[in-house]
Amino acid sequence: xxxxxxxxxxxxxxxxxxxxxxxxxPGARARAVLGLLARRLRLPNQPLVRHLILFVLGxxxxxxxxxxxxxxxxxxxxxxxxxxxVLGGLSVLTGLNGQFSLGHGAFMAIGAYTLALLQLHADxxxxxxxxxxxxxxxxxxxxxxxxxxxxxxxxLAGVTLMLALGLPQxxxxxxxxxxGEQGLTTTPPAAPGSLSPERWLAWIQLFCxxxxxxxxxxxxxxxxxxxxxxxxxxxxxxxxxxIHVARTKVLAFAVSAGCAGLGGALLVLSTGVVNVGEFPLxxxxxxxxxxxxxxxxxxxxxxxxxxxxVYMPTWSTSLSQHLSLGTSAAxxxxxxxxxxxxxxxxxxxxAGVQGGIRRIGQLLWSGGGVAxxxxxxxxxxTDRMDQETKERSRP
Amino acid sequence: MELFVxxxxxxxxxxxxFAAIALGLxxxxxxxxxxxxxxxxxxxxTTFIAFSLLSHGVGYWPxxxxxxxxxxxxxxxxxxxxxxxLQGKPALNPVIVTIGLLIVLEGVAGSIWGNVAxxxxxxxxxxxxxxxxxxxxxxxxDVFLVCAVVVLVVAIVALFRWTNLGLRMRAAAFSPxxxxxxxxxxxxxxxxxxxxxxxxxxxxxxxxxxxxxxxPYYMDLNLVYGFTAAVLGGLLSPVGALAGGLVTGLSIAFVxxxxxxxxxxxxxxxLLLLVLMVRPxxxxxxxxxxxx
Numbered sequence: 001x002x003x004x005x006x007x008x009x010x011x012x013x014x015x016x017x018x019x020x021x022x023x024x025x026p027g028a029r030a031r032a033v034l035g036l037l038a039r040r041l042r043l044p045n046q047p048l049v050r051h052l053i054l055f056v057l058g059x060x061x062x063x064x065x066x067x068x069x070x071x072x073x074x075x076x077x078x079x080x081x082x083x084x085x086v087l088g089g090l091s092v093l094t095g096l097n098g099q100f101s102l103g104h105g106a107f108m109a110i111g112a113y114t115l116a117l118l119q120l121h122a123d124x125x126x127x128x129x130x131x132x133x134x135x136x137x138x139x140x141x142x143x144x145x146x147x148x149x150x151x152x153x154x155x156l157a158g159v160t161l162m163l164a165l166g167l168p169q170x171x172x173x174x175x176x177x178x179x180g181e182q183g184l185t186t187t188p189p190a191a192p193g194s195l196s197p198e199r200w201l202a203w204i205q206l207f208c209x210x211x212x213x214x215x216x217x218x219x220x221x222x223x224x225x226x227x228x229x230x231x232x233x234x235x236x237x238x239x240x241x242x243i244h245v246a247r248t249k250v251l252a253f254a255v256s257a258g259c260a261g262l263g264g265a266l267l268v269l270s271t272g273v274v275n276v277g278e279f280p281l282x283x284x285x286x287x288x289x290x291x292x293x294x295x296x297x298x299x300x301x302x303x304x305x306x307x308x309x310v311y312m313p314t315w316s317t318s319l320s321q322h323l324s325l326g327t328s329a330a331x332x333x334x335x336x337x338x339x340x341x342x343x344x345x346x347x348x349x350x351a352g353v354q355g356g357i358r359r360i361g362q363l364l365w366s367g368g369g370v371a372x373x374x375x376x377x378x379x380x381x382t383d384r385m386d387q388e389t390k391e392r393s394r395p
Numbered sequence: 396m397e398l399f400v401x402x403x404x405x406x407x408x409x410x411x412x413f414a415a416i417a418l419g420l421x422x423x424x425x426x427x428x429x430x431x432x433x434x435x436x437x438x439x440x441t442t443f444i445a446f447s448l449l450s451h452g453v454g455y456w457p458x459x460x461x462x463x464x465x466x467x468x469x470x471x472x473x474x475x476x477x478x479x480x481l482q483g484k485p486a487l488n489p490v491i492v493t494i495g496l497l498i499v500l501e502g503v504a505g506s507i508w509g510n511v512a513x514x515x516x517x518x519x520x521x522x523x524x525x526x527x528x529x530x531x532x533x534x535x536x537d538v539f540l541v542c543a544v545v546v547l548v549v550a551i552v553a554l555f556r557w558t559n560l561g562l563r564m565r566a567a568a569f570s571p572x573x574x575x576x577x578x579x580x581x582x583x584x585x586x587x588x589x590x591x592x593x594x595x596x597x598x599x600x601x602x603x604x605x606x607x608x609x610x611p612y613y614m615d616l617n618l619v620y621g622f623t624a625a626v627l628g629g630l631l632s633p634v635g636a637l638a639g640g641l642v643t644g645l646s647i648a649f650v651x652x653x654x655x656x657x658x659x660x661x662x663x664x665x666l667l668l669l670v671l672m673v674r675p676x677x678x679x680x681x682x683x684x685x686x687x
Contacts, residue, residue: 098487147668150672154424154430155430157432157490158619159664161432162660162663162664165660166659166663170658286498289498331505337502339501342491343496346488346489346492347480
């Protein structure tokens, strides 16, 4: 019921604007694009309403889920929420802006260490700690994004790969600040009343995840989101249309890194300790794989990816026990699984799980855009955007 | 002074390994236009196979040759099965495939051989040579390492410059369509380029294994330094790869010797970013005009 409601919302905006856009003079493509942008800007409340409805639904769902499970499951649900934040940022970066990063583990580490250092040396409260962690990671992302904006994808991959390998080593080099091998400890927030601390933390993490995803969904549908996509599809055309390409790429990288930083900070609240071992290269690659698994550019797909990231180690442990491979093989199985996911996804279905679900839905509903949750992630919006671009570029 | 000389010599030896990796990355990049992030892992895997052969009583040299041959076969197989189907798709897709392959190979190697740091035997003595009255940090094995990489570079240069096959490879990389019209089997040459590149990766893996703690992840950092070397050298010329390898090796060695080994990856990153900002085509590359 809600699904059809949100679909109606999604259809209403663009179908109203399309005829006007095409009525413009055929040569003035840039002006038509700008006109379209301006007209879309006048309807900001619709996506917002839609995303807020999804927010409330998500919050209700998670409330029911968490009150019915035990402490360990609370911990895991919180972890899923954390990875959903990180993957949301990564998904926007790759799916919408066409950049990609092998170094998001490093930005998570930045957020995590920022939180731990703030808890040690300053008293700014949990919200302050999380905000500062996200801001510092975003600033680091902007610093990396400036050279990254000039690089083609393979070089960007190399640079971010080096970041993932190199940055955590700094904590070993400057042990007096970062605690060396042992790392730093963190204290989780005190739970109010008789609530268990795990559940309280899971709620905080879920709340942050929903807020971040709503913000990202709105960003995707905003002027900035359209600039992200324009730069992804054709940098020259975007520049001609008045988009500052480098600035857009740096912004996308900073937003993405900020999400990773917030995720890292929230993650170490549950683990209680920050050290280098928590952010290995395999985490960064696992994040990329999970993002591709869920579906690049889809903010709903991030939940599939996050579930895979959290439960894969458990599943591979039971699988390796089943195959009597010994305990050490389990860690490798889950790494290898993510590798296989990357390879197969690229060969078979680059749109990931969410893309597959969307395709099945399209078959079922014969043609209509698949509804509901697919919308805010930019999947449907992206398709429509691409469609319009194609229509207009036809001679 | 002695420290300086030792650092210099170990930097040269390390740099040669990076040059071999950079050479392989360049071969693949020139042929199929992507960076093969699985190059190091492929070298790791074949080196582990050589290690298994050695522990079953096979001699060093047969195992050495077997690893190189296996590297070539692995490279060709990967190109045919995983990279070829992605031709014409966005450049991001094959790159992500190589990253996936990287963790698959590491995962498989880890579950077969376990994540324990072992020692890999060297072909020659690893005790430093005595020059004059001082013992320097450069062994017989390091001499072999330098010679092996120089032979590899010379062989690749000779292949491209003086053989018909090399000419066809250059033509296929330069303009696949025109080459195809002229009867060059472009696909086969790309497979050959991948095979050569991964054999070079295997050589790097075999040469660096005795110098490092030999675990499924020992090539990660080497790949990153090899990537730096490749970008420094401009990704296209074998001589550039050699020079890039030496510059990277020496920079890493001096940072490690005078500042701290933990800062080496960050130093390589800084070097890489510096080169990419100032001379994106690499120190020895020529810039390419991109038309819209």
